[in-house]
Amino acid sequence: MHTSRAVGHKPGTTGHGSHTEPAWVRWLLISCAIAVISILVIIPVVNVFYQALANGFDTYRHQLLDDAETRHAIWLTLTVVPVAVVLNTIFGVAVAWAVTRFQFPGRTILIAFIDLPFAISPVVVGLMIMLMFGRLGIWGPTLEHWGIKIVFAYPGLVLATTFVTLPFVARELIPVMEALGADEETAAVSLGANGWQMFWRITLPNIRLGLLYGVILCNARAMGEFGAVRVVSGGISGETDTMPLRVEKLFQEYELPESFAVASVLTLLALVTLIAKTLLEHQTQQQLARADDEQAET
Amino acid sequence: MFISERRKFIFGALVSAGLIAVGTQWGCAPAAPTANGVGGTAARQGKTVELLNVSYDPTRELWTDLNAAFSEQYQKDAGVTVKIKPSHGSSGTQAQSILNGNAADVATLSIWSDTEQLHKGGLLKDGWEDRLPNRSLPYTSTVVMVVRKGNPKGIKEWADLVEKDGVEIVTPNPKTSGNGKLSLLAAWGSVILGGGSEEDATKFITKLYQRVPKLDTGARGATTTFSQKGVGDVHLTMESEAYLEVEEAKGQLEIVYPSISILHEPHVAVVDQVVDKKGTRDVAEAYLKSLYTPAGQEIIAKHHFRPTDPEILAKHKSDFQEIKLFALTEVVKGGWAEAQTKFFADQALFDQIVKPSNKTGK
Structure with a gap:
């Protein structure tokens, strides 16, 4: 979402309003913000790491790596998430292309439907998948006949994760592609480029930062997905437990230190995502500034 | 130009790698369950058989030990490696998951009516209850009370829960938790x-549930509320859970046995439809039969479930305080089916007593 705003405005033109409010109002607002962020975000996050590392790094490592079921949960998350992200990247690019480059009946409805997974509770998403692909679901008998397992297996986990994170890439790309317009692409085609050449040489370089941004957000959300995945996983330890499910299970098994250890890894991944996102925003701004300079010179 | 070419290449490579990953994963996953599908014991010599045991919440520790013991024994006896995967959750949810296609070879649920759901859904054959010894009950349990150190509120009997001043009770929601149902029925x-x-x-x-500040959905949630969050004066829970909770609390909690309580009967069953399809019937049946062996019964006793073998029970007499245990049918004639409609269904007794303002039930 930030990218689209950054594309729309030159850096430096937003923010920094004149300080007309009295000092005490400013300080009150600032301290309120800091207090809320500390209580709700910073302290709990630090506490997760504190609890996880309370018994030293060696114990922490053992807690993460000695338990085969925990190892499997980490591995499962690392294999489910990339697939969901790739699927959503392909879908996101395709759908953003469709709605920004073509006018067709139902275009507005399509855009509205992209957002639907944001609005539906993940638990409901899980149930929806169950009602489609479960034994008693619409496709149940067919799938059983062919011996294909969707729910309570890897494909179900991918499906649930993909559904929940569907909007991220598309939502990032639509405003970017709208702002860019089709001029450069039209020029490429008129100079004899075929579809692939146009996509790889013109479109992709133009949208790559927005795309990367969407992928990062999608990835972060996919790793943390709990509700939908929980419904379709069947909770089979060492088979369909992803990291967030493992955290819950360990917690319920009174294995608090182990639970915090896995939770800390998830949090760590979230922090990495945050850093990547910030770096990317920084780069986008610099690039825009450079582009503006070049424009000013010519 | 060079840079953008290279980037293009990297992006393309990543996308193709991703696509290959998708292809292989989607291709392989459905194949896995059918892999064990063929062949009897003889054909399986030296191979690995996977069983899925879908069970209820407070049995994780018990099954971890039982599974290890069975795998070792079966390896010795039949030369087949058995890997047992556990799934735990609240009993009703687990029954739903099996009905929806979670391929459980054995179902070891908490409540008879949940297992009966599988029978009604066509997954268990008629007469499932009589196929294993002792009405398919390798162990039983009961509901006891856990109180704070020194029992400051002086709770000894069921009546004390509502008669003693200011007693706060922790128990999970009977609508979602088997443990909660048993507590109410006790x-x-x-x-x-x-x-x-x-x-x-x-x-x-009615008075009892007015003294429950918060109804957790599952048994473990209620345990956390009582022992870790420090809410309430007494926690109604299964005997096996009570021992775990008290051990975990390192002297801060103690168990109180009322003079009378309910007999909990968690039935075990081989899921016919699943084992016939996977070809795992022999292993699954051997697995459940192993629970009745002296070794299995010893493990059960160790985890504070009451063994049904009278000899082993007698051996552990000191661990299981003798109290009057009544079967559900002694207080609810129609058993679990009636208990469900009478107490736990929508607008049934439980809904009426927790929502006194709701007049529709009267």
Whole structure:
């Protein structure tokens, strides 16, 4: 979402309003913000790491790596998430292309439907998948006949994760592609480029930062997905437990230190995502500034 | 130009790698369950058989030990490596998951009516209950009380829960938790078998649930509320859970046995439809039969479940305080089916007593 705003405005033109409010109002607002962020975000996050590392790094490592079921949960998350992200990247690019480059009946409805997974509770998403692909679901008998397992297996986990994170890439790309317009692409085609050449040489370089941004957000959300995945996983330890499910299970098994250890890894991944996102925003701004300079010179 | 070419290449490579990953994963995953599908014991010599045991919440530690013991024994006896995967959750949810296609070779659920759901859904053959010894009950349990150190509120009996001043009770929601259902029925039965009428019993459980500050959805959630968050004066829970909770609390909690409580009967069953399809019937049956062996019964006793083998039970007499245990049918004639409609269905007794303002049930 930030990218689209950054594309729309030159850096430096937003923010920094004149300080007309009295000092005490400013300080009150600032301290309120800091207090809320500390209580709700910073302290709990630090506490997760504190609890996880309370018994030293060696114990922490053992807690993460000695338990085969925990190892499997980490591995499962690392294999489910990339697939969901790739699927959503392909879908996101395709759908953003469709709605920004073509006018067709139902275009507005399509855009509205992209957002639907944001609005539906993940638990409901899980149930929806169950009602489609479960034994008693619409496709149940067919799938059983062919011996294909969707729910309570890897494909179900991918499906649930993909559904929940569907909007991220598309939502990032639509405003970017709208702002860019089709001029450069039209020029490429008129100079004899075929579809692939146009996509790889013109479109992709133009949208790559927005795309990367969407992928990062999608990835972060996919790793943390709990509700939908929980419904379709069947909770089979060492088979369909992803990291967030493992955290819950360990917690319920009174294995608090182990639970915090896995939770800390998830949090760590979230922090990495945050850093990547910030770096990317920084780069986008610099690039825009450079582009503006070049424009000013010519 | 060079840079953008290279980037293009990297992006393309990443996308193709991703696509290959998708292809292989989607291709392989469905194949996995059918891999064990063929062949009897003889054909499996030296191979690995996977069993899925879908069970209820407070049995994780028990099954971890039982599974290890069975795998070792079966390897010795039949030369087949058995890997047992566990799935735990609240009993009703687990039954739903099996009905929806979670391919459980054995179902070891908490409540008879949940297992019966599988029978109704065509997954278990008729007469499933009589196929294993002792009505398919390798172990039983009961509901006891856990109180704070020194029992400051002086709780000894069911009546004390509503008569003693300011007692706060922790118990999970009977609508979602088997443990919660049993607690309610134990309280109900204590009144009925003490000579009270159904009206007295209704009044009793109404007062009891008015003293429950928060109904957790599952048994483990209630345990956390009581032992870790420090909410409440008494926690109604299964005997096996009570021991775990007290051990975990390192002297801060103790168990109180009321003079009478309910007999919990968690049935075990081989899921016919699944094992016939996977070809795992022999292993699954051997697995459940192993629970009745002296070794299996010893493990059960170690985890504070009551062994059904009288000899092993007698051996551990000191661990299982003798109290009067009543079967559900002694207080609810129609058993679990009636208990469900009478107490736990929508707008049934439980809904009426927790929502006194709701008049539709009257």
